[in-house]
Amino acid sequence: MAKLNLSVTKKFNLNKINLDLSKDINIAAQTVVQDIKLANSKGLSIKYKPIKPLKESTIKKKAKKGSSSPSRALFDSGRMVGSGSKAGVGGRGPYLKKKATSTRQIALISPSEDRAEIGSYHQFGNKARNLPARPWFGISTVAEKRIEFAFKSKLAKIIKNA
Numbered sequence: 001m002a003k004l005n006l007s008v009t010k011k012f013n014l015n016k017i018n019l020d021l022s023k024d025i026n027i028a029a030q031t032v033v034q035d036i037k038l039a040n041s042k043g044l045s046i047k048y049k050p051i052k053p054l055k056e057s058t059i060k061k062k063a064k065k066g067s068s069s070p071s072r073a074l075f076d077s078g079r080m081v082g083s084g085s086k087a088g089v090g091g092r093g094p095y096l097k098k099k100a101t102s103t104r105q106i107a108l109i110s111p112s113e114d115r116a117e118i119g120s121y122h123q124f125g126n127k128a129r130n131l132p133a134r135p136w137f138g139i140s141t142v143a144e145k146r147i148e149f150a151f152k153s154k155l156a157k158i159i160k161n162a
Contacts, residue, residue, distance in 0.1 A: 016162045024154055025100035028147040029107035035143040036094045036136065040074055040081040046138045074122055074136050080115040081136070094137060111137060 036046065045051050051073045054062075062070035069075050081093040093115075098108035111119040125133035139147075 017158055019158070020102040020105070021151075021154070022100040022102050022105050024151065025105055025107050026096065028150065029096050029100070029109055031147055032109055032139050032143050033094050033096060035140050036138075037081055039140060040093075040136055043072065045135045046140050047135060048140055048142060051134050051136070052132045073134055079112055080119055080122075 039046060039048060043051055054071060054073050059070045062076055067076050074081060079093070094109055094111050096107060097110035100107045119137060121129065121131055122134045123137055125131050
């Protein structure tokens with residue numbers, strides 16, 4: 001069996017490398033927000049699997065209250081996953097709560113503040129309330145792959161130009 005040794009040497013001008021990825025991080029965060037909303041609009045969990053159905057008693061309760069979609073899990077008023085008007089306050093569902101900046105390259109995504117508690121019950125389940133887990137919030141593998149591709153492309157371009 002033949003052996004192959006390969007060595008590549010490249011000189012980098014570190015002054016040409018700008019690692020301010022704040023814009024890219026914010027785009028990635030918006031990708032996650034849109035993915036959460038899209039999955040839920042299709043009745044899917046963040047794992048892109050069907051959301052566990054509601055119990056018949058819950059469907060009846062929602063219908064009695066006048067819900068337009070009483071059998072649809074994670075949707076009643078639309079505030080948790082997005083149909084309001086003001087971000088974060090009973091508004092558009094998950095939203096970009098804090099943008100990344102050049103000095104703080106972290107973005108924060110949050111559920112609507114008035115739905116965070118019930119969102120948590122759905123995300124993790126609640127044995128005391130006999131509520132199964134319906135994971136709806138997080139980063140899906142679909143969004144993760146799109147973001148990974150975008151960042152790899154961006155970093156390859158940065159290194160190529162250095």
